[in-house]
Amino acid sequence: MSVVITGAAGFLGNRLARNLAKRGTKVVLCDQVAPSVPPGCRALVGPLSDTLGAAITKGTTHVVHLAAVVSTGAEQDFDLGYRVNVDGLTRTLERCRKVCARPPIFVFASSLAVFGATKDADDDTPCTPLNSYGTQKAVGELLVNDYSRKGFVDGRSLRLPTIAIRPGAPNAAASGFASSILREPLANKRAVCPMAASTQLWLASPRSALRSLEHALDVDGSAFGAYRCVNAPGVTVSVEEMLCALERHGGDQGLVDFKMDPAVAAIVGTWPARFTTARAEHMGFPAADSLEDMILNHIEDELTTKF
């Protein structure tokens, strides 16, 4: 097993690399910024276009493509979004096609943002994205499927829910508040909620998202059937439910200020919040953590002093 992870300085990529390294797998971590490197692994730092040549080689067996400009970033800089989210993916697929001895397993992190203007989604909901990020992810799914059909890669697109509670500092994701309204008060800091308390979200904990990525790497490609894409498991929760859960775990919801932000609503408000993920369940993807576990995991992973 010789695994390449792009966007490996992000927390998901980095945790995945750590988990794989623990299993004894050699991982090449690619990112524009230096990732922390697990024992036995190596990092390639720079623009993806510069590092791909050294990263993906004849013997590469698995690629996990996480490198992306997130939702608000892609909405604000149209050209950058397409360059990173579409051209960057295409370049990675082309590199696999050109040099890998066998079609590598190729996991592409897609997103619930491929949907638009619907509150409910299932495995047959059409992709009608209403933001550039979702458009770019939907284009990516189509490419991964076509490269798979042609036998250039053994691709798997995984539509991840909004991930909460993301550790670390806020990023340019419009959905970032889904983490900060829990993460900040748990650390006794103030947070802003840019959408109404009644807003429902489709969430996965970092551990849930990791389990989905790992299952996507392991599952037999034929389990996808004709089309290489699946909605990953998640949970539907409202902002209100999140704040109640916060209080149960000692956080103060008084630290959360509601301040409506139309730019966030214009992106996150178009994403469905209620999913049925029958296909993922049928394919053996592990169920997502509950809201309760989402908070408990965060406390255990991020807020407990480690010895």
Place this chain on the structure above:
Amino acid sequence: MSVVITGAAGFLGNRLARNLAKRGTKVVLCDQVAPSVPPGCRALVGPLSDTLGAAITKGTTHVVHLAAVVSTGAEQDFDLGYRVNVDGLTRTLERCRKVCARPPIFVFASSLAVFGATKDADDDTPCTPLNSYGTQKAVGELLVNDYSRKGFVDGRSLRLPTIAIRPGAPNAAASGFASSILREPLANKRAVCPMAASTQLWLASPRSALRSLEHALDVDGSAFGAYRCVNAPGVTVSVEEMLCALERHGGDQGLVDFKMDPAVAAIVGTWPARFTTARAEHMGFPAADSLEDMILNHIEDELTTKF
């Protein structure tokens, strides 16, 4: 009105240019091969990347993007398909974004090939294409929608049925037989049918496709709602029904040899044949010609001596 048509040497583009010229509209016809040029119009001949700069200018108000590598062509030459069907479209959209004084009305000829492995389709059927041509068209729809949402163009993707009876010589479309099994016997020539007599197809006559294109140019963009794409009207007919209709109009179905072709079945066999096009009807797209009219029109347009 200042209209640019790409792929204008094709029969659809050429007829559209003629119809528009009759209304007094100035049309710029772009193609790699020289199109016939209606009075008052002009042609730009060469690769689209060379002609776009002269074709689309500040004052361009309408673009009809027909330039494409068709299904079998895109399946056989993966790189050419993406270069023409995706990069060519992107370049055209970018040119509109960069130079047009007002977002031009942008009609993109998409295709039923965006669907896969389903026999029935409606306005909510997801795009899961099982060939490169369909993938490229689905990517195109996503781009046209996103460029429209951003206000760069006033886009309209029109998913056309298989067009029959195409005049002239066969092209590299896997669905070409849908024309040749009628066109050739009507001219007393032999034809090959590469799929079973029971095969159902979703068809539009050239006149129907033209009416759809013209309506897509004229309709108010807001009629599309949140997503700029619509399934164009068509009719469901079986090969068997086509051959019976052929006989009714004096053609000899004995001139059609059945010779199964797995390469054609692998493409056309994945396309749905039964559509409901409620959205198109609601938007005022004219109904498609019946099989009977499809044949009568062909006889009138192509086989009757014109004075």
